[in-house]
């Protein structure tokens with residue numbers, strides 16, 4: 067009993083238990099501090115204001131706490147190649163060019179450099195594997211409702227097809243030439259040249275990259 071009373075810090079924590087929100091915001095603080103979206107139990111035990119097991123117990127599991135905080139799960143066994151590639155795709159589109167290694171550590175990247183290094187050994191190899199992934203064709207039958215409408219393809223391109231079209235167009239709007247590479251934050255759309263509603267198919271030849279302003283302007287005209 068005497069020992070407990072000596073520990074003033076613990077006594078205070080018993081009186082005012084930390085809320086879930088405080089735990090989450092502390093997880094996010096550590097992520098920001100360490101410049102990573104994947105906070106491991108060990109990293110948190112170094113920089114966190116609370117004991118990591120307190121966090122894990124409160125949210126059931128450590129990974130669940132991370133998900134609640136909007137962070138990446140730290141265990142890379144759970145990160146599939148596909149998710150590593152999807153993250154690269156997101157960065158490529160965001161920057162309008164091949165992403166750089168250091169850009170993994172900042173938004174909008176949701177997976178830090180570590181898993182890429184361990185999975186692919188070098189950044190160049192990761193990019194090469196990614197290009198193979200992006201160039202692979204999707205084998206996905208169109209949804210029944212789309213078959214009924216007489217289409218051979220579904221309305222929405224897969225992420226890979228979207229990426230290939232934008233890559234082909236050098237991540238630039240085909241109407242005005244704008245690119246996120248020159249104007250960071252610009253949103254690109256992949257648009258049907260012959261509208262899908264008019265029988266246009268979702269194939270590379272019938273798709274083009276448009277910037278958001280041009281694409282929205284176009285839909286207003288139609």
Ligand SMILES: [Zn+2]
Nearest residue numbers: 239242277280
């Ligand atoms: Zn444009």
